[in-house]
Amino acid sequence: MANILQDARAKPEVVLGDFSEPNPLVTFRKEDIVFTYGSKWKQRYFTKIGRDYFVFPAQWDVRNRTWRRYYVREGADWWVVHYPADQMKRPTGPLCDGCHSTNYDVATGSVTEWNVGCEKCHGPGGAHVAQPSPANIVNPGRLDYVRAADVCIQCHSQGRPRSNPIRGRYYDWPVGYQPGRRLSTYWELEKHRLGQETFTHWPEGSAHKNRMQGNDYVTSVMYTRGVKCSHCHDVHGTPYNAETIRPGNALCLQCHGPRSPNGPRGSLEEHTHHPADSPGSRCVECHMPKIARTIADVYVRSHTFRFITPAMTEAYGVPNPCLLCHTDKTNRWAAVQLRKWKNFSPWRVGN
Numbered sequence: 001m002a003n004i005l006q007d008a009r010a011k012p013e014v015v016l017g018d019f020s021e022p023n024p025l026v027t028f029r030k031e032d033i034v035f036t037y038g039s040k041w042k043q044r045y046f047t048k049i050g051r052d053y054f055v056f057p058a059q060w061d062v063r064n065r066t067w068r069r070y071y072v073r074e075g076a077d078w079w080v081v082h083y084p085a086d087q088m089k090r091p092t093g094p095l096c097d098g099c100h101s102t103n104y105d106v107a108t109g110s111v112t113e114w115n116v117g118c119e120k121c122h123g124p125g126g127a128h129v130a131q132p133s134p135a136n137i138v139n140p141g142r143l144d145y146v147r148a149a150d151v152c153i154q155c156h157s158q159g160r161p162r163s164n165p166i167r168g169r170y171y172d173w174p175v176g177y178q179p180g181r182r183l184s185t186y187w188e189l190e191k192h193r194l195g196q197e198t199f200t201h202w203p204e205g206s207a208h209k210n211r212m213q214g215n216d217y218v219t220s221v222m223y224t225r226g227v228k229c230s231h232c233h234d235v236h237g238t239p240y241n242a243e244t245i246r247p248g249n250a251l252c253l254q255c256h257g258p259r260s261p262n263g264p265r266g267s268l269e270e271h272t273h274h275p276a277d278s279p280g281s282r283c284v285e286c287h288m289p290k291i292a293r294t295i296a297d298v299y300v301r302s303h304t305f306r307f308i309t310p311a312m313t314e315a316y317g318v319p320n321p322c323l324l325c326h327t328d329k330t331n332r333w334a335a336v337q338l339r340k341w342k343n344f345s346p347w348r349v350g351n
């Protein structure tokens, strides 16, 4: 998380996009790039005009190794109507930088550091550095479940500040929030209307787009039982994908398994109805399907942990995990299979 924004002038090798051949989308030169943004799924390019930064209108799709247009259309993010149509007139200060830097000052546009620094999650650290003590630093691990998740949700969500506009500008990040406080005082999560497909939500309420782990997770039973983002992720770094603290099913089996009151009952095979070593026995495949779009055909995992049934796909168009793997089958087929799985209620999964 520390490296999303990189200095293209100091380290030209951080630019992943291919500038070797002309491309009509690419209206700028490699030398014009001041910062790069992103490296895992997509990379966007920044230039500086006055005190503000602006994003060039082409982005590099890292997974598919191709250029794509970068332009936020009307009907997409809520803030579009408050800004000019010209991409190069939409400053990153109000629209991006609060989440991609530490201590962004809305009065001056200055930051104490780019990227997600310690203070973004631990609060002001000056006193702690001078005299280290647990009493003068926020430890998200000791906050109640709402405040602990809020530390992550300040960036991992789609929403808008309650106090917009601020100094005449519309911000897309929670200006004024500090770790340890309640984020809901500053920030409103994007609303969802049941049955309506929007830029942010599937009609049944799951996230439709990336950077919505917070919107999803607050609807989960685990959230209300006090499971924190940090029970599954160690943001200081781990050897595993998405900085999970354990790989694969081992992450979930810390708290779930045959003898756990949290369920599920029975052996792995009894629960999943697939052989233990099958992809169909991986918890995340059924409880965190990849249905939130990040760019083109690249999707990230849902964080509601709900099992999406074939009936929900029929009614609302949201993909269900069975058909994401069994692409040659129908929803009807999946519903019929699920009805045969006697440990689940047919009313809930097989209707």
Ligand code: HEC
Pocket (backbone or CB within 6 Å): 001, 116, 117, 118, 119, 120, 121, 122, 139, 140, 141, 142, 230, 231, 235, 236
């Ligand atoms: C993206 C958020 C985030 C960032 C950035 C971050 N931390 Fe943390 N840190 C956490 C969370 C969450 C915990 C609590 C983990 C737990 O125990 O549940 C934590 C715990 C810690 C602890 C352990 C406290 C204890 O009780 O033992 C230390 C030390 C720490 N962080 C230091 C740092 C330092 C130094 C940096 C900057 C280099 C940093 N952190 C950056 C989120 C963050």
Ligand code: HEC
Pocket (backbone or CB within 6 Å): 001, 002, 003, 004, 038, 039, 040, 098, 099, 100, 101, 115, 116, 120, 121, 140, 151, 152, 153, 154, 155, 156, 229, 230, 233, 235, 241, 242, 243, 244
């Ligand atoms: C200041 C904003 C900010 C905060 C606060 C924050 N994140 Fe992030 N997080 C980011 C950004 C930006 C990225 C993308 C980094 C990249 O692609 O290099 C990211 C990436 C991640 C990833 C994905 C890493 C990967 O390899 O795919 C995880 C997991 C994650 N964050 C979890 C958390 C958790 C848990 C917390 C709270 C303890 C948290 N984040 C707090 C901004 C933030």
Ligand code: HEC
Pocket (backbone or CB within 6 Å): 004, 037, 038, 039, 040, 041, 042, 043, 044, 055, 092, 095, 096, 097, 098, 099, 100, 154, 155, 156, 157, 172, 173, 174, 210, 211, 212, 294, 300
């Ligand atoms: C509310 C906080 C927030 C705002 C505002 C925000 N981002 Fe992000 N951004 C994140 C987080 C968190 C991630 C990582 C998780 C994800 O991609 O779902 C991320 C990921 C990214 C990535 C992908 C990184 C990768 O490695 O693929 C890019 C590029 C990016 N942001 C650019 C921008 C730009 C440009 C803007 C402004 C138009 C912006 N962001 C506004 C929080 C934010």
Ligand code: HEC
Pocket (backbone or CB within 6 Å): 220, 221, 222, 225, 227, 231, 232, 251, 252, 253, 254, 255, 256, 261, 262, 263, 283, 284, 287, 305, 306
């Ligand atoms: C730190 C412990 C912990 C971890 C780790 C954990 N869970 Fe949970 N999980 C819980 C608790 C507690 C509940 C609530 C049980 C209850 O109250 O019935 C729960 C509930 C659930 C539920 C039922 C939710 C519902 O809406 O009915 C699902 C599904 C679930 N967890 C899936 C997972 C998956 C998948 C993973 C791994 C990615 C995981 N859990 C990791 C503790 C954990």
Ligand code: HEC
Pocket (backbone or CB within 6 Å): 249, 252, 253, 256, 257, 262, 263, 264, 265, 268, 271, 272, 273, 274, 280, 281, 282, 283, 284, 285, 286, 287, 307, 344, 345, 348, 349
């Ligand atoms: C093949 C798909 C599939 C896989 C893989 C899967 N589950 Fe489930 N899980 C379900 C279904 C279906 C339900 C029932 C949903 C309902 O009743 O709404 C369920 C329910 C649950 C529940 C809540 C109800 C209960 O039985 O206690 C928990 C907790 C749970 N799963 C955890 C896990 C964990 C942990 C893993 C990995 C070890 C896992 N699941 C793997 C399909 C799956």
Ligand code: HEC
Pocket (backbone or CB within 6 Å): 149, 152, 153, 156, 213, 214, 217, 222, 227, 228, 229, 230, 231, 232, 233, 241, 242, 244, 251, 284, 288, 299, 300, 301, 302, 303
């Ligand atoms: C119960 C465990 C659990 C909890 C709680 C949880 N996550 Fe995750 N998260 C995962 C798993 C598992 C993955 C996918 C890992 C993989 O695909 O290898 C993941 C992936 C991610 C990613 C990377 C995007 C992707 O889909 O690959 C981000 C970002 C993230 N989580 C952020 C968060 C934030 C923020 C919270 C709290 C609001 C949170 N997570 C809570 C288990 C959890």
Ligand code: HEC
Pocket (backbone or CB within 6 Å): 274, 275, 277, 278, 279, 280, 281, 285, 286, 321, 322, 323, 324, 325, 326, 334, 337, 338
């Ligand atoms: C991550 C991928 C994945 C998911 C998700 C998944 N399966 Fe499977 N499934 C498989 C694979 C692979 C096999 C072949 C058996 C093996 O793994 O050796 C299989 C086999 C089966 C079979 C037996 C063979 C057949 O085709 O008749 C049934 C029935 C089945 N799955 C039903 C389901 C249902 C219902 C769901 C949703 C609850 C589901 N699967 C979710 C991957 C998956």
